Amino acid sequence: MSVGVPRGLASSGQKLITEILHPLSAAEEPMSPGPDVTAGADQEKQEPGLTNGAPVEISSPSSASVLLSRLQLDDELEADDQDPYGSTEARDLFVTVDDPKKHVSTMETYITYRVSTKTTRIEFDLPEYSVRRRYQDFDWLRTKLEDSQPTHLIPPLPEKFVMKGVVDRFSEEFVETRMKALDKFLKRVADHPVLSFNPHLNAFLTAKDLNKRQGLALLTKVGESVKHVAGGYKLRARPAEFCAMGEYLDTFSQKLGTIDRIAQRILKEQSEYLTELREYGAVYSSWAGSEEQLQRPLEGVAGCVTTSCGALEDLSDNMSQDFLPVLREYVLYIESMKNVLRKRDQVQAEYEGRLEAAVLRKQEDRTPIPVEVEKCQDKVECFNADLKADWERWQRNKRQDFKQLLTGMADKNINYYEKCQDAWESLITLLQEKQTEDKTSETN
Secondary structure (H helix, E strand, C coil), X not given: CCCCCCCCHHHHHHHHHHHHHCCCCCCCCCCCCCCCCCCCHHHHHHCCCEECCEECCCCCCCCHHHHHHHHHXXXXXXCCCCXXXXXXXXXXXXXXXXXXXXXECCCCEEEEEEEEEEECCCCCCCCEEEXXXXXXXXXXXXXXXXXXXXXXXXXXXXXXXXXXXXXXXXXHHHHHHHHHHHHHHHHHHHHCCCHHHCHHHHHHHHXXXXXXXXXXXXXXXXXXXXXXXXXXXXXXXXXXXXXHHHHHHHHHHHHHHHHHHHHHHHHHHHHHHHHHHHHHHHHHHHHHCCCCCCHHHHHHHHHHHHHHHHHHHHHHHHHHHHHHHHHHHHHHXXXXXXXXXXXXXXXXXXHHHHHHHHHHHHHHHXXXXXXXHHHHHHHHHHHHHHHXXXXXXXXXXXXXXXXXXXXXXXXXXXXXXXXXXXXXXXXHHHHHHHHHHHHHHHHC
């Protein structure tokens, strides 16, 4: 027995999965530089495109001031020719989120999780730490990372709010799913070559009472400027490669949304089918009690149905606990990436506005270009470099995550159908044995 699949899923599923991994292919959906970009025919041929979500490097003028500013803003970063954030050193920071515990007080009820850390970094006083954190502490950390590292992609957290009456946030299943998501969030931060050195992460991993460290947050110069840039200035045109990123994210979001809706529908059908299947098996068990001659075959059918129920329940649990959360994480990841793109646009708008004002002043009184304009240009260069490096890291992680996700889904489906097949094949053997016994009895 197998669960019914919504009409059209079989024909469209493979296409959707292909488009998830490669939402934009040069042959099917060519990228355009955006409506604000104007160029001649020759220039359009040379504009960079986006293949499988990977931005194409474009040359940009570099100066001593740009390089110096870059080093000052990211003094802990050692660039690599292949990967700007790559490092030849072995990992030296390991974090784990586990052991959820429920706390009940007169004011509130909440869940805390154990955060364990092992490290050899000199920034930490001890090689190992173990602290307990609740969801709002993780939210505090992410907010601090966004404020102090505005040029970087901050991994998403699972949603804070749940629908009352629909999801029990203290249920074992919900707590387990949230714990896995928090563990993935913290691992992504700890594996990042810049975010992992953030002092707020250090405080989160080591401080016994995190609330006492709230005053630790000091925004970087870039962070302060991002909050007050652009004013009323409208960005002239986003560069082609960042236009391609935005269009990629829109397409990727649409594909994820389609798969999520179909998966939710399948999960609902599986739940309804499972309810019917359990009632179906109970009838055979009841019937076997009143039919002596058919007792063994009827009990065999009931056993097969019970086995199919267990297999289907495992398949549904895998979809709800492993498959759907990954889809949701990447939907949130898309929003995080779009947020960084908007911040980049703000910095570019500030630079364009200051440059335009400086050019007008120079035309009027021949004053030199202010230093602030060059600093703004450096910020744009810094933002572009950080964003492109994080984009590449995100694309690598995405391919790895979805490969693992789809492989696991295939294994779970194979396991489900094998269990059902083995159960029903054993019933055929039982019926054949019963038939042989009946013939022997008639002969005697």
